[in-house]
Amino acid sequence: MSRNSAATPTLERRATRAAAADRVADAAGDRPRRRRRRWAGVAFVAPLVVYLVVFYAYPLVENVSMSLHRFTRATYITGEAPYVGTEIYREVLTAPAFVPTVQQTAVFVVGSLVFQYVIGLGLAVFFHRHFPLSIVLRGLFLVPWLLPIIVSATTWQWMMDADSGILNRFLGLFGLDPVWWLGADNSLWAVTIANIWLGIPFNLVILYSGLQNIPADLYEAAALDGAGAWRRFVSITLPLLRPVSAITLLLGFVYTLKVVDIIWITTTGTGTSQTLATWAYGMAFGKGTSAVIRYSEASVVGTILLVLALVMGVVYLVVQRRDQEA
Amino acid sequence: MNTTRTVRRSAALLLVAALSTTVAACGSDDSASSGGGSSAAVTNIGFWDPYPQYDDSSDWAKYVQACAPEGATITRTAAPNTDLINNLTTAVKEDNAPEVVFLDNPAVPEASASGLLVPIDEVGIAASDADPNLAGPGTVDGKTYGVPLGANTLGLYYNEKVLKDAGVDPSGITDWASLNAALEKVTGAGHKGITFAGIPGEEGTFQFLPWFWGAGANLKDIGSPEAVAAGQLVSDWIGKGYAPKSAITDNQSASWDLFLTGDYGFAENGSWFAKSAADEKFPIAMMPIPAKDGGAAPVPTGGEFGVVPLHKENAQAHYAAAKAVIDCLLSSDNQVKTDNMLGYFTANQETRTEQIAAEPVYTSWTDAIDNAQGRTTDLGTAYLQTSAALSKAEQAALNAAGDAGQVKSAFEAAAQETQG
Structure with a gap:
């Protein structure tokens, strides 16, 4: 200011x-x-x-136009793509897969964001108090970010293997039954866990730099007034971190909404792990169980994703403006 | 004031200069391509295949490059099957498609119906003398769009050591009941059962078809009780722990790797592994996949077709180059060499008999390949849709881990999807 x-x-x-x-x-x-x-x-x-x-x-x-015309593979050669208005939108919205996919996407995005943010913030606060080796440790937390996703996703797939994965062996130590992590019913949670792990460094880095912008004398004054650690966190850290938190969550939302790679590599979007993004990817390129190319349907889903991201952007702007007025 | 204006003017000049060089670059590019492409022979021949496992230094790459006609070179590009047809679609649109593509056989009807390919008689390539069951997928609406480069198919490999240890006599496995009994014995003896690829998509369907057809089911009705029986078979394997749960995402290489650990008794996999199987640490043999009530199940044919993509400008020169390359790689005389290179069987019974006689590990495959069925023969372009629905049903069946109600409803839902 x-x-x-x-x-x-x-x-x-x-x-x-x-x-x-x-x-x-x-x-x-x-x-x-x-x-x-x-x-x-x-x-x-x-x-x-x-x-x-x-x-x-x-x-x-072009994307919106594609969702209003019926594109097939032959369109590329003949150029024929009849205009069908909102017909494809109606088809996608009434498809049996649509509602479950939206619900799964919501669970994936909200679950990822909440845990990434809470764990990222906890780690940021932890590393804010300098201690020996804190920089090295903080560096190590960036590893998920630096690894190519093909590597980390394949590793998660191995760890979550139902028959010989390390996660189930670990559960076995406590006498728990093995979990079929990548089976249809659990695959949504499996990919969410992997994605949380992947997103923590991003939250950690941004929130940590946000913490450094909070003047240290505020904490000193609060401590002199007798505020405990929890009170200082709730009354100083959280409110002053609000703008940084808002942008972290907005960026996180957009990133998570469009995640395809980690889901595709671990489960090919099977079972409950299908989100709007993997659904669109499968239809657009004829991958997974969508052997036939459905460009128009994929661009309908793409448009929906776009509108969702746009809505979040507007929410962010409104929140930011209210903050500035306050 | 003066300085700012000078800065502005020079910036504007720079911009103009930058724009004009771009325009000029485009212009010169245009003239070069149209000048070179009036009717001259094609000197740089594009060739695509779905074998990314062979890099530029491989024998296969060198073998392909040796087929370039006088004064021309072949540029080979490899991409996985699912990407190949997508890349081809945009390439044909931009009129820079390669001269020759080795396209997976179930993709040929879709590619030709979309207008990506030229019938081979228009290019001057003689119809091949391939067996009808192997040439089938290349013919769409009475026109032939490709030359089969050979064939592969599926068989049931087994680890002789594991079976011996479990007291299973492989010759006693003749139907599903005896196969299940063998799996029970093998797992009971502390080994693992069977690996197969249940990955979503065409690869998973390819591996499911021997059980599907072996139960007597037909692709025209994938909700039939026979289809459900095939789904129940693989579902029970997961439920009883005969097959690894990772089968739902394993592709054929991954499931072969699992088998090569030596823990498993059986592996459903392709004839392309037959040669390398002979060199493994433990003895591996192969039997035809049993049908439900005995006898060998019909297996799907795998393998690619040599196809010629559509060209607009200077088309005849492109097609002439394509003919030269396809003749060199796939004519009856040369096919054996090409197929031995890839671990495929030749598409013609006569040459195949010679090929198998020269290579004893192939003997057990003779019947399988003679009786193999084309995947698209029944349904043509509708096959891909049905295959996708079947793959979904198989996925659901595997996840049901033996639950008969769920298996049944999965296949019935899939059947509805193909009708809707």
Whole structure:
């Protein structure tokens, strides 16, 4: 905040100077020069606009258009894709797989976010108090992030093997029955656990840097007033971490919503582990049990995912604005 | 004030310069390709196959490259089967498809119906003398779109040491009941039962079909009691612990690796492992997969077809190159060499007899390959949809771990899906 207010006068001053320059130019009757300057402005903005149109607007429009036309493999050759309006949307929304897939996606996203955030925050607070080897240990927690997902997902698949996986052997030590982790009924929890593990470093890093921005004297003052550790956490850490938490959760939501790789490698999206993202992937490329390519259906699901992410973005903006007003 | 304007102007100039060079680059690219492609022979021949296990230094790659006609070179690209047809779709659209593709046989009807392929007689390739059961998938609506490069199929491998230890006589396994009895004995003796690939998708269906057909079921009705019986068989294997639970996601390589641990008695797997099986640490033999009530079950044919993708510009030159390469790799005289390279059987019974005579490990496969059925022969382009539904049903059956009610409803639901 304070840095911003210091910057504003300089900017204002510069703007005033530019406006004054314009007036001088006007007074001289030098209109072409002004027009030229406008063109220069356009030229400066153009690369960004071109980039946005080519890499953002065009694919989005194409995706929506694909969901309104019936695309088949032959479309690529003949170019024939009859316009069918919202017919494909109706087909997808009434498909028997739709409601369970949405529920599974909700469990996957909410479960992942809650545990990633809570564990990430706990670790961030833990590492905030410096102690010997804390930097090394914190570095080790980043390993899940650095490993290629094909490696970590395959390792999870081995560990969760029902017959000889290490997880079931561990349970066996306590006399518990082996769990069929990757079977249809449990696969949603299995991939959620793997995804939580994968997302903790991200939460840890961002929340840790958020913690470092909280002035230490606040804690000192609170301690002098007799506030215990828990009270300091609830009344200082959590409120001051709010903006950082909001962006962590928003980014986490978007990342988790579109997760395909870890699910696909461990279970191929079978059983309850099918989410909207893996469903769309299977249909778009004819993988898994979706041998026939269904481009249009996949782009319907893609559009739904997009709208969901957009809604979360709006929620984030609203929360942020309310925070600023408060 | 003056300096800012100079900066702006030079930035704008830079931008213009950058844009114009891009435009120029596009322009020169265009002229080069149209100049070179007027009607000249193709000098760089594209060749795609689904064998990523062979890299550029492999014998297979060198063998393919040696088939380039005078003055041309072959650029080989390998990708898994499921990716190959997707890549081919976009390549044909952009008119930069390779000259020759080795395409998995169940994908041929879909590819030709989508207009990706050219009938081989239009390219001047003579119809092959392949056996009808092996050539079947290449013919769609009376037109032939591909030359079978050979065939492979499935058999029931077994670990002779494990069976001996468990007191099982392999010659006594003639139907499902005796197979189940053998599995019970093997697991009872402290070994593991059987590995197979139940992975979702075409690969899983391919492995399920011998049981499906062996029960007397037909792909036109995948909800029949015979189909349910096949689902119940594999479901019970999981439920009784005869098969590993990882079968639901194992592909054929993974399930073969499990068998190679030496713990398992049986493995359903492909003839392409027959040669390497002879060199393993323990003795491996093969029997035809038993049908439900005895005799050998019909097994599906695996293997690829040499196909020629559609070209728009300079098409005749592309097709001429394609013909040269396919003749070199797949003509009756050369096919044996190609197939030995890949561990496949040739598609023609006469040459196959010679091939098997020269390679004793193949003897036990003779009947299996003669009786193998094409997967798409009954249904044509509708096969992929049915296969997907069947794969879903098998997945549900495996997860049911023996629960008869769940197996039955899974197959009935799958049958409805194919009708809807």
